[in-house]
Amino acid sequence: MIMNSLKKSVRLTKILAFALSFLIFCFSTEAIAAPSTLATLIITEKAAITEGKFSIDTTTTPLPATTVIRSAKLFLPVGETGTINKIKITGPNGLEFGCQDIKVKNGVDLIKACGGPAVLEAGGAITYVAEGSNFAPKLNTKLKVVLSDEF
Numbered sequence: 001m002i003m004n005s006l007k008k009s010v011r012l013t014k015i016l017a018f019a020l021s022f023l024i025f026c027f028s029t030e031a032i033a034a035p036s037t038l039a040t041l042i043i044t045e046k047a048a049i050t051e052g053k054f055s056i057d058t059t060t061t062p063l064p065a066t067t068v069i070r071s072a073k074l075f076l077p078v079g080e081t082g083t084i085n086k087i088k089i090t091g092p093n094g095l096e097f098g099c100q101d102i103k104v105k106n107g108v109d110l111i112k113a114c115g116g117p118a119v120l121e122a123g124g125a126i127t128y129v130a131e132g133s134n135f136a137p138k139l140n141t142k143l144k145v146v147l148s149d150e151f
Contacts, residue, residue: 041067043147045128052082052135054143060126062092069097069118069126070151072110075144081105082135087114089147092124104132110145 041063047054069089076082081103087110088098097118102110111117128147135141 041069041147041149043126043128045130045145045147047130047143047145049082049132049135049139049141049143052139053133054131054135056128056130056145058128060128062125066119067149069111069147069149071112071146071148073146073148074104074106074108074110075146076104076106076135077138077141078106080135080138080141082132084110085131085133087130088128089118090127090129091118092126095119 043060045056045058047056072087072089074084084100084102084104086098086100087102088096090096095118097111097114099114102108102113104110104113126147128145130145132143135143
């Protein structure tokens with residue numbers, strides 16, 4: 001009886017030791033101890049499309065830290081298409097990111113279509129300027145652009 005109990009204790013100890021060593025091996029102690037400081041940045045800009053055209057010229061609130069804008073996803077009604085004649089994102093350091101004449105539809109990532117991320121400095125606002133035309137079939141609708149640090 002004592003022997004069976006001892007065998008069970010040894011098995012349980014081996015299982016616990018294996019589980020603990022697995023956790024230590026798979027996760028560094030820094031990762032276990034440090035809380036996550038990553039937060040997603042999302043800035044949403046909206047504009048009305050009137051007679052197939054729109055224009056946005058706005059400034060966001062200051063950013064808390066150096067930010068890499070990785071995506072600028074365009075949301076339009078399904079089936080709506082048009083042209084972004086100009087898009088320019090300017091960070092507080094004066095660095096600009098932009099491009100011209102992109103054919104778009106719902107779900108297009110404007111950053112990817114323009115060729116890459118925009119790096120913006122800490123402690124300042126983003127200025128976002130965009131113009132578009134030839135939107136159809138609805139000449140009067142709305143668009144939304146979501147700037148994010150995620151892909």
